[in-house]
Amino acid sequence: METLIFGRLNYHDIPYDNPIIMATLGGAIMLLLVVAFLVWYHGQWSYLWREWFTSLDHKRIGTMYIVLSLIMLLRGFADALLMRTQQALAEGGVAGYLPPEHYNQIFSAHGTIMIIFVAMPFFIGLMNIVVPLQIGARDVAYPFLNSVSFWLTVAGAMLVMLSLGLGNFSHAGWSAYPPLSEKHYSPGPGVDYWIWGLQIGGVGTLMTGINFFVTIWRLRAPGMTWMKLPIFSWTILVTTLLIMLAFPVLTVLLALLSLDRTLGLHFFTNHLGGNLMLFTNLFWIWGHPEVYIVILPAFGIYSEVTATFSRKPLFGYTSMVYASLAIATLSFVVWLHHFFTMGAGANVNAFFGIATMVIAVPTGVKVFNWIFTIYRGRLEFTTPILWTLGFIVTFCIGGMTGVLLAVPGADFQLHNSEFLIAHFHNMLIPGALFGYFAGYAYWFPKIFGFRLNETWGKRAFWLWLVGFYLAFMPLYALGFMGMPRRLVHYDNPLWQPYLVTALVGTLLIFAGILCQILQLTLSIQQRRLLQENTGDPWNGRTLEWSIPCPAPAWNFAHLPTVHARDDFHVTKQSGQAPPSLPYSAILLPAASGLGPIMGALAFLLGFGLVWYLWWMAAVALAGLVLCLLVRSLDDETEFLIPATTVEATERALRRIASSPYNASQVSQ
Amino acid sequence: MKSLSQDLGKNGNDYATEDTHEDLTLLGFWLYLMTDCLLFCALFATWAVLHNNTAGGPSAHDIIDLPYVLIETLCLLFSSTANGIAMMALQRRNTRSLLGWLGLTGILGVFFVAMELHEFLHLIESGNGPQRSGFLSSFFTLVGTHGLHVSIGLLWLLTLWVQISRKGLTAPIHSRLQRFSLFWHFLDLVWVAVFTFVYLIGGDL
Ligand code: HEM
Numbered sequence: 001m002e003t004l005i006f007g008r009l010n011y012h013d014i015p016y017d018n019p020i021i022m023a024t025l026g027g028a029i030m031l032l033l034v035v036a037f038l039v040w041y042h043g044q045w046s047y048l049w050r051e052w053f054t055s056l057d058h059k060r061i062g063t064m065y066i067v068l069s070l071i072m073l074l075r076g077f078a079d080a081l082l083m084r085t086q087q088a089l090a091e092g093g094v095a096g097y098l099p100p101e102h103y104n105q106i107f108s109a110h111g112t113i114m115i116i117f118v119a120m121p122f123f124i125g126l127m128n129i130v131v132p133l134q135i136g137a138r139d140v141a142y143p144f145l146n147s148v149s150f151w152l153t154v155a156g157a158m159l160v161m162l163s164l165g166l167g168n169f170s171h172a173g174w175s176a177y178p179p180l181s182e183k184h185y186s187p188g189p190g191v192d193y194w195i196w197g198l199q200i201g202g203v204g205t206l207m208t209g210i211n212f213f214v215t216i217w218r219l220r221a222p223g224m225t226w227m228k229l230p231i232f233s234w235t236i237l238v239t240t241l242l243i244m245l246a247f248p249v250l251t252v253l254l255a256l257l258s259l260d261r262t263l264g265l266h267f268f269t270n271h272l273g274g275n276l277m278l279f280t281n282l283f284w285i286w287g288h289p290e291v292y293i294v295i296l297p298a299f300g301i302y303s304e305v306t307a308t309f310s311r312k313p314l315f316g317y318t319s320m321v322y323a324s325l326a327i328a329t330l331s332f333v334v335w336l337h338h339f340f341t342m343g344a345g346a347n348v349n350a351f352f353g354i355a356t357m358v359i360a361v362p363t364g365v366k367v368f369n370w371i372f373t374i375y376r377g378r379l380e381f382t383t384p385i386l387w388t389l390g391f392i393v394t395f396c397i398g399g400m401t402g403v404l405l406a407v408p409g410a411d412f413q414l415h416n417s418e419f420l421i422a423h424f425h426n427m428l429i430p431g432a433l434f435g436y437f438a439g440y441a442y443w444f445p446k447i448f449g450f451r452l453n454e455t456w457g458k459r460a461f462w463l464w465l466v467g468f469y470l471a472f473m474p475l476y477a478l479g480f481m482g483m484p485r486r487l488v489h490y491d492n493p494l495w496q497p498y499l500v501t502a503l504v505g506t507l508l509i510f511a512g513i514l515c516q517i518l519q520l521t522l523s524i525q526q527r528r529l530l531q532e533n534t535g536d537p538w539n540g541r542t543l544e545w546s547i548p549c550p551a552p553a554w555n556f557a558h559l560p561t562v563h564a565r566d567d568f569h570v571t572k573q574s575g576q577a578p579p580s581l582p583y584s585a586i587l588l589p590a591a592s593g594l595g596p597i598m599g600a601l602a603f604l605l606g607f608g609l610v611w612y613l614w615w616m617a618a619v620a621l622a623g624l625v626l627c628l629l630v631r632s633l634d635d636e637t638e639f640l641i642p643a644t645t646v647e648a649t650e651r652a653l654r655r656i657a658s659s660p661y662n663a664s665q666v667s668q
Numbered sequence: 669m670k671s672l673s674q675d676l677g678k679n680g681n682d683y684a685t686e687d688t689h690e691d692l693t694l695l696g697f698w699l700y701l702m703t704d705c706l707l708f709c710a711l712f713a714t715w716a717v718l719h720n721n722t723a724g725g726p727s728a729h730d731i732i733d734l735p736y737v738l739i740e741t742l743c744l745l746f747s748s749t750a751n752g753i754a755m756m757a758l759q760r761r762n763t764r765s766l767l768g769w770l771g772l773t774g775i776l777g778v779f780f781v782a783m784e785l786h787e788f789l790h791l792i793e794s795g796n797g798p799q800r801s802g803f804l805s806s807f808f809t810l811v812g813t814h815g816l817h818v819s820i821g822l823l824w825l826l827t828l829w830v831q832i833s834r835k836g837l838t839a840p841i842h843s844r845l846q847r848f849s850l851f852w853h854f855l856d857l858v859w860v861a862v863f864t865f866v867y868l869i870g871g872d873l
């Protein structure tokens with residue numbers, strides 16, 4: 001009876017005895033309570049609910065995605081700091097302060113969180129904000145679905161966060177290879193948290209993929225032919241294609257592992273006919289495209305930023321497009337490079353090794369295009385361009401070590417070593433994260449109407465860059481010295497200086513993160529000073545800069561017609577004032593509380609499945625079906641904004657007649 | 669439902685039509701079906717890897733009763749045919765005929781699911797449940813995932829049937845029926861693949 005009601009939940013599942021977890025948990029709960037209290041104190045709960053949580057406006061949903069991502073970045077980074085400190089200490093007779101089973105959970109959580117709940121929501125947030133503005137649309141193809149996707153992602157992230165204080169998280173690495181992740185070796189709820197956190201978030205991502213593919217395919221402004229589509233939107237189109245192709249495999253993989261674990265099936269067990277290599281293959285058939293899913297959007301951002309601040313059109317636009325498509329295609333034929341050592345044989349390894357090296361070609365094309373865009377441009381050293389330059393240099397190093405790893409013979413030495421850790425951080429931090437930071441600084445004024453403080457942005461950049469080199473370059477050396485990854489303790493005094501250097505680098509990154517927090521707070525305080533009246537703070541080239549800052553709910557009072565690539569730039573060059581057209585009423589998607597409600601239900605569903613609370617899972621599932629039914633019967637899904645409101649808002653936002661671009665505004 | 673697309677994008681405020689909105693939904697649904705198709709591909713791959721891993725238990729040859737599955741298959745195929753005829757009735761806007769053929773679609777679908785469940789229960793009772801071996805795990809999961817899709821489709825059909833008999837042929841129902849019909853034919857196609865690979869080739873018959 002008790003198991004019927006409480007599943008396998010027990011009050012021992014709260015880790016009272018672990019002071020680190022309890023302190024973190026206490027801190028996190030306190031922080032949440034303080035924030036909740038402050039919101040309540042200022043009477044803002046209903047505002048948040050009405051204007052943000054239930055909003056179907058792509059710009060608001062995008063902003064919420066980024067907030068989620070930044071919160072999760074703090075968590076993921078705290079994990080990294082813990083690991084770095086542990087490894088700096090735990091040599092020889094010193095055990096360090098983290099017990100092995102806790103350390104294993106930390107690197108598993110760090111990897112999962114950084115990829116699934118930091119990188120993914122960050123670029124999905126940016127694309128939510130930017131894509132409809134770039135293609136001249138009023139919203140995405142399915143605004144309601146968009147809200148549901150977001151809240152599913154939140155539900156997945158919250159499951160992972162909850163594992164900190166209730167039960168434990170997976171100790172099987174972010175890739176959760178069986179047989180370790182099977183019930184026999186991991187009987188607790190940890191791996192189930194991993195499964196359901198990813199599964200729920202993954203479904204949200206898949207729906208977002210479909211949503212944005214259709215949005216770009218069908219909602220482009222008249223005249224915007226494929227070769228006039230802004231390059232960021234192009235990379236997003238390719239990314240959504242990858243999402244649609246890769247994420248179903250993840251769904252299946254997670255479902256099969258959960259069947260093994262909950263119902264005792266034998267897909268990946270090492271007895272009764274299971275095959276664990278099946279897991280490894282399926283995981284990387286999703287996993288490799290996944291790294292391109294997080295990197296391609298950043299490539300798009302770098303392209304936009306480089307063109308804008310070099311004051312030149314993007315060099316080799318067409319080759320950029322084809323390079324993205326080539327990378328996407330190739331990303332499906334390289335997955336085996338993650339397990340060269342697992343017995344595929346020389347010829348298979350050779351094929352996948354060469355395919356992997358071939359990816360360097362389209363990637364190299366992109367790098368040269370960026371460099372040629374800058375070449376003889378009048379480069380303006382704003383924060384976004386700093387991130388871009390830092391990326392170009394650093395990414396090339398990572399790319400070369402990647403080609404090194406693609407040689408199967410070399411990989412046999414370097415597999416599962418710190419060299420690999422250095423390599424993929426070298427790709428993901430400059431390749432993805434720096435790009436998102438550039439995009440964050442670049443498009444921030446479009447949402448909030450004021451720019452971010454440049455000084456603190458630049459300080460953050462330098463700390464991140466130097467910190468990155470200090471934190472990860474030593475790991476290449478450690479890899480050559482034979483240090484394996486995922487070590488809680490080691491017996492080699494020669495490694496320690498390198499690991500201490502890595503800790504110093506991580507502390508610099510920490511300082512960089514603090515600068516970013518400071519930058520945001522300061523910018524909010526100085527928002528009058530940083531206010532953006534023209535709508536076009538950077539002398540931009542694409543349509544999103546043709547509308548006011550902050551962008552009004554309807555984006556475009558008059559839907560644009562596109563005549564050229566970089567249409568807005570061309571219009572500005574022609575010197576023609578925009579024709580003053582009469583305003584008309586605009587129909588927009590109405591807010592809906594179903595998104596957050598479905599997110600909450602999905603969270604309960606995941607929680608029920610993790611803890612074997614079958615009744616809760618069943619109720620939540622029924623609730624989700626009911627929500628869909630309610631939505632399909634709802635006929636009031638849109639509301640009309642009268643022409644007078646549109647006109648008044650537009651006039652207010654453009655209060656200072658578009659003054660020509662003023663360089664001194666930018667570099668303050 | 670009013671048309672959102674008229675204000676979303678390229679069709680401007682001026683020449684918006686109901687069609688664009690439906691087009692968007694239909695395109696999205698197509699893409700969903702394609703991702704679903706990939707989901708089945710992954711399950712077929714799993715089947716391909718595991719179908720010989722009988723772990724001393726029965727093989728596909730031992731457990732498959734082909735005539736039984738053939739009848740099951742015919743149920744589903746005729747269900748799809750009935751659905752096709754229903755869609756023709758929809759074009760003629762003949763509600764009564766539509767409801768009749770949709771009813772037949774549903775009943776045949778229920779037969780299919782019932783037969784599949786019976787097959788599963790029989791296997792489990794004779795000790796050959798999905799826990800028995802890697803082969804049976806993949807068999808139950810592949811066939812069962814299809815069965816789950818059919819069952820969800822049946823629930824969907826039920827809501828559509830009730831809506832039609834209450835409200836008649838409104839525009840949203842029209843477009844939902846179109847999507848349902850796509851879904852149903854898609855499941856048919858998947859079943860043809862299941863029948864071929866699992867029952868005919870896998871069963872060595
Ligand atoms: C911000 C600075 C970061 C630091 C200091 C850092 C540090 C670390 C450390 C120390 C490890 C464990 C290495 C080992 O096993 O020996 C690790 C693993 C990992 N990190 Fe990071 N990381 C950072 C950012 C990121 C980002 C941005 C991502 C992804 C977008 C990421 C993804 C991963 C993954 C996937 C693993 C492997 C986890 C596993 O072994 O299962 N990290 N990181």
Ligand SMILES: [Cu+2]
Pocket residue numbers: 287288291334335337338
């Ligand atoms: Cu890879």
